[in-house]
Amino acid sequence: MLNLNAALDVVREHQRKIPVKTVDIANELGIKVYKVPNWPSDLSGMVRKNPESRGGFDIFVNQDHPEVRRRFTIAHEIAHVILHPHLIGDGITDDALLRSGLSNSVEAQANRLAADILMPREKLNEFISNGVTSVAQLAKTFNVSEQSMAIRLGVPQ
Ligand SMILES: [Zn+2]
Structure with missing residues (x-):
């Protein structure tokens, strides 16, 4: 299992470049990322x-x-692994709103770290x-959705 501080160091190292x-963060943590075709869009x-x-x-x-959405999802799943691997069990699935069977507070935590990562x-x-x-420019620079960036900056939508 990953050590929290070592994992956060890996994240920080990868944040030098925007x-x-x-996927590079995941790989360095020893986690492979697979893109799956033909999934329902709400998954x-x-x-x-x-x-x-x-x-x-x-x-x-x-x-x-x-x-941009895949990137947020990957960061969210990385956050699950870093923050609470013991809660994942054999596996969890996140829906369109990035909710799994885990509690709302655990999902919110994963979203917060995902935003911190990206x-x-x-x-x-x-x-x-x-x-x-501008939100649009910053979103493009960080390769995130404008919605994610607006939330990050506390801009009312
Ligand atoms: Zn989740």
Whole structure:
């Protein structure tokens, strides 16, 4: 099982370059990411126990979702593995709203870390102080949805 602080160090290392590469983070944590075709559109992702892998889990993501959405899903599943691997059991599936069988507070925690992974505050502030201030521009720079970026910046929608 992953050590929390070591895992967060890996995340930080990958946040030096924007946009953050979610699959690279997963791979460095010993987790493989698979894009799955022909999933129902209301299925976003899945994380499943894999005792053979170094990270202990595999991540699956809906191939038909747009890239920004896949990136958020992957970050969300990575967050599940980092924060509460013991709650995953043999596996969990996240629906379109990134809800699984886990509690709302656990899902909210995973969403928070996913946002932290994709939109590190330090880098955001750097871009903003360099004059990149529109939600659309920042969303493009960080390769996230405008909705995710607006939430991150606390912009009313
Ligand atoms: Zn989830």
